[in-house]
Amino acid sequence: MSPDPTPRDPSVARSEIRDSEAQRRLGLLPSGVLPGRAARWVVDGVDDPSVRTLAEAQTSTDDDREALLARAATDLGLGFDSVREARAHHGQRVVESMTAASAPNDALGFSNGFTDTIEESVRDSISRLFKPRG
Structure with missing residues (x-):
């Protein structure tokens, strides 16, 4: 570095x-x-x-x-x-x-990232449980 x-x-x-x-x-x-x-x-x-x-x-x-x-x-x-x-x-x-002044934005960024991860995991689980027919 x-x-x-x-x-x-x-x-x-x-x-x-x-x-x-x-x-x-x-x-x-x-x-x-x-x-x-x-x-x-x-x-x-x-x-x-x-x-x-x-x-x-x-x-x-x-x-x-x-x-x-x-x-x-x-x-x-x-x-x-x-x-x-x-x-x-x-x-x-x-x-x-x-x-610090940046803490709210830092927390929001972490929260959004965490929410995205959960959403991705739920979508993945649903797609495995309910496979498309046809």
Whole structure:
């Protein structure tokens, strides 16, 4: 994944690192996404050896990538002292995303997609139960 070349404010990257570290502590982070995220953080101006190494860690193991994230979060002062603290941070971020201005449209999109899936399943079931005659 090549990062968007337009740098964002480093505070955005630092916030994403903290969010990713919370997800890692809770076992919610697919570590395969970390090199792409880290490459973006480097473009955004995060100057940390662990972040730079993580950005190039496409072939390393999940454990190695997670250890690099943990080290970067600690070095940058973005880590958590406990799982409880990570859980509280992650919960707050989830609530913020649910109450963001885009939340109604996001929910509507999810609802429409879910309704379409149910409708497709019902139509499929009906067509199997009531085969056309002739």
